[in-house]
Ligand SMILES: *Cc1c(COP(=O)(O)O)cnc(C)c1O
């Protein structure tokens with residue numbers, strides 16, 4: 001892997017070989033994949049990428065895998081929709097929705113897991129595992145099935161039915177832990193220490209996993225005709241997605257695929273779990289853990305691993321951060337559905353509600369080309385909106401009954 005140099009400590013810069021390491025042997029800082037951008041610049045071109053598959057693997061030159069035998073369930077290359085209805089409603093000139101709710105397991109996690117499972121298999125692991133808030137469990141179970149690996153996935157108890165079924169259908173060992181994500185994560189770290197042939201995608205092979213999120217920058221740039229937008233809104237769980245979208249846009253500039261720099265980056269959280277936004281608003285540089293509550297369960301990480309880096313990048317990019325209530329999240333889900341025909345889960349409702357807030361408070365300027373990342377599918381969090389939509393109008397197969405129902409509905413719509 002001449003393109004890929006090693007795993008570099010994000011704190012002290014110490015470089016280690018491309019193995020299953022995730023903390024620095026010198027300072028215990030987190031590790032990140034380091035590339036040789038001179039080599040990659042000579043390799044990549046828009047034409048070469050366009051000839052690749054319609055999945056994340058068209059960007060293989062910028063991903064940390066060795067061979068061509070990738071674990072691919074078709075994740076990525078999702079629609080980027082110019083969203084004029086929503087733009088008009090909010091008062092923006094150019095708004096795009098990156099609709100990652102239509103991935104094979106219905107969330108953006110297919111990007112990170114496709115890379116992680118490929119690398120896990122290359123490194124000789126037999127069992128694919130994760131600590132999850134739900135979507136990751138679905139994606140790990142699906143990729144393990146495709147890769148011919150065993151899967152053991154961990155979720156917090158009390159998740160939405162759509163996420164439990166969305167993982168269970170692939171027949172993994174599915175373990176619901178009594179507690180929050182942070183308890184699940186602690187247990188999984190202990191298991192990872194004891195079972196050395198298990199790859200926990202977001203723990204012991206996290207540096208590879210994280211790289212998959214860069215493809216959300218690559219695709220947006222390619223779909224915009226090889227340019228970066230002016231402003232992006234990204235939901236925060238661990239903060240890994242946020243920091244890798246930033247890394248992705250920077251890499252494109254470094255290898256000459258785009259000529260402008262990365263966008264202003266704004267972070268979206270739910271007020272039921274807003275440790276990063278709390279720190280941002282208080283002007284702190286470290287994130288104090290919280291105990292999560294509320295409907296945005298995909299984002300319910302009380303102690304986000306990348307929180308510190310998110311704060312730095314918000315500042316560096318000239319972005320901002322906001323947290324929204326459960327009510328605003330539901331309104332965001334409905335607004336996106338009713339204006340653009342996209343049904344997102346609670347995490348997407350967070351993104352849309354924060355987008356709205358940031359336009360209203362002047363953070364996002366009306367003339368900025370803005371991309372909102374919608375990361376998961378509404379059918380997974382039906383509980384959030386089940387009581388917020390009109391039920392079907394039940395009639396017998398009679399023209400008269402139909403006309404009465406239709407006219408009654410026109411009266412309601414006119415109000
Ligand atoms: C996991 C997840 C996120 C957050 O990703 P992080 O990398 O943990 O910040 C956002 N949206 C959805 C739908 C998710 O499942």
Ligand SMILES: [Zn+2]
Nearest residue numbers: 009012024027
């Ligand atoms: Zn270090």
